[in-house]
Amino acid sequence: MDGHFTGYASLFGVPDLGRDTVAPGAFAASLARRGPGGVRMLWQHDPAEPIGTWLSLQEDARGLRVTGRLNLAVQRARELDALMRERALDGLSIGFRAVRAVPERGGRRLVTVDLWEVSLVTFPLQPGARIAHAAQPRLTRPLPRLRPFGPMRACA
Numbered sequence: 001m002d003g004h005f006t007g008y009a010s011l012f013g014v015p016d017l018g019r020d021t022v023a024p025g026a027f028a029a030s031l032a033r034r035g036p037g038g039v040r041m042l043w044q045h046d047p048a049e050p051i052g053t054w055l056s057l058q059e060d061a062r063g064l065r066v067t068g069r070l071n072l073a074v075q076r077a078r079e080l081d082a083l084m085r086e087r088a089l090d091g092l093s094i095g096f097r098a099v100r101a102v103p104e105r106g107g108r109r110l111v112t113v114d115l116w117e118v119s120l121v122t123f124p125l126q127p128g129a130r131i132a133h134a135a136q137p138r139l140t141r142p143l144p145r146l147r148p149f150g151p152m153r154a155c156a
Contacts, residue, residue: 014128
């Protein structure tokens with residue numbers, strides 16, 4: 001188990017449960033300024049619970065795609081890694097400051113945001129913000145070679 005995973009922390013054009021809709025390009029300035037190392041990986045948005053690092057944060061046509069690595073020297077990260085592998089935990093959520101937002105259909109459209117952190121969460125505010133892949137455990141030693149019992153026989 002190496003703690004690596006990928007997913008989407010935010011989806012463009014999809015309103016979240018708070019009625020915020022993120023516009024494509026909203027993260028561009030923040031990502032250029034901070035880079036992945038300047039955005040924290042937290043558990044449930046708790047600044048006292050850092051759990052790993054972001055290796056990549058990129059906008060694509062769908063949203064904010066993230067690649068991260070849990071720090072398995074941290075007890076909470078080991079627990080989360082186990083839950084992710086069992087698919088018992090798969091939520092992602094962004095922590096940000098709205099730099100530029102415009103009112104839209106009972107909510108707001110986030111045009112520019114300052115991204116502070118991306119958290120692993122139990123219940124994401126944007127239901128589609130999910131972990132897509134957690135690395136599968138690797139075998140620590142090779143499987144033993146199997147020897148045949150003898151010639152195969154047909155049963156009647």
